[in-house]
Amino acid sequence: MRRKRETLKDGTTVLIRDMHYEDLDKLMKFYRSLPLDDRVYLKVDVTKRKVVEQRMKLIEQGTVFRIIALQDNEIVGDGMFEISKEEWRKHQGEIRVIVARPYQRKGLGMLIFRELHSLALKKDIDRIVVKMMRPQKGAINICKKLGFHKETVIPNYVWDQADKPQDLIIMTCKPKNLWRELEHFYSDSDWRRCR
Ligand SMILES: CC(C)(COP(=O)(O)OP(=O)(O)OC[C@H]1O[C@@H](n2cnc3c(N)ncnc32)[C@H](O)[C@@H]1OP(=O)(O)O)[C@@H](O)C(=O)NCCC(=O)NCCS
Structure with a gap:
């Protein structure tokens, strides 16, 4: 079970651990507190408890792994790693990360990516995939910084x-x-101390 304390760029300490079904109430509180700008481009409507509950149940199937970052027992970040269930994409794992607005630009997104990435290595995944909509600038930039390539753009493909x-x-x-x-990023970075 993953469970570790990390310090963000501003000195705030967060606990990063696996998500459990019992975290549902906390997760709903987190999702419902997100500004519209940060949730309007997500795959599903995360303010709907049923939708979130169904997705949490996927953890039990063993192809979806989820972690959360907590501060004072409240969720401030959420990460998901999902191995494709499609036969022809079974070598791929998709990553999704959401960080609460007051905690953004403090390195938490990188920390969550790092945890999910180490999971991908353990699971022998050949390709990590991140899908986003064009206005998700933060997501695009963090991926570029991490060395992802912009593979494809499909115009007007999603709503x-x-x-x-x-x-x-x-x-x-x-x-x-x-x-x-x-x-490379860590060694050039001035928040190496955060590791
Ligand atoms: C994308 C997201 C998870 C990034 O989280 P974060 O904790 O702010 O990321 P970090 O602080 O670790 O940022 C690391 C680097 O990514 C880049 N970056 C992150 N957010 C950025 C933004 N809004 N604009 C430009 N660059 C950004 C920067 O290069 C940043 O380094 P710097 O702050 O030293 O310049 C966060 O913005 C978010 O939750 N957005 C809404 C939901 C979303 O779009 N999720 C992605 C779905 S895959």
């Missing part, structure tokens, strides 16, 4: 939560290459 068509951007990376990028 956001406000039913507005959006371009889908797919970025991918080999876990081993991402590891190199992470090492």
Whole structure:
């Protein structure tokens, strides 16, 4: 079971651990506190308890792994790693990360990515995939920084939560290459102390 304390760039300490079904109430509180700008481009409407509950049940199937970051027992970040159930994509794992607005730009997204990445290495995944809509600038930038390549852009392929068509951007990376990028990033970074 993953459970570790990490210090963010501003000195805040967070607990990063596996998510359990019992975290559902906390998770709903976290999702419902997200500003519309941060949840309108997500795959599903995370304010709906039934939707979130169903997705949490996927953890039991063993192809979905979820971690959370907590501060004062409240969720401030959420990460998901999902191994594809499709036969022809079974070598791929998709990563999704959400960080509460007051905790953004403090390195928490990187820490969650790092945890999910080490999971991908353990699971022998050949390709990590991140899918986002064009307005998700933070997500695109963090992926670029980590060494993901912009693989494909499909114009107007998905609809956001406000039913507005959006371009889908797919970025991918080999876990081993991402590891190199992470090492490079950490050694050049002034928050190496946060590791
Ligand atoms: C994407 C997200 C998870 C990033 O989390 P975060 O904790 O802010 O990320 P970090 O602080 O670790 O950022 C690492 C680097 O990514 C880049 N980055 C992150 N957010 C950025 C933004 N809004 N604009 C530009 N660059 C950004 C920067 O290079 C940053 O390094 P720096 O702060 O030293 O310049 C967060 O913005 C978020 O939750 N967004 C809403 C939900 C979402 O779009 N999720 C992605 C679904 S896959």
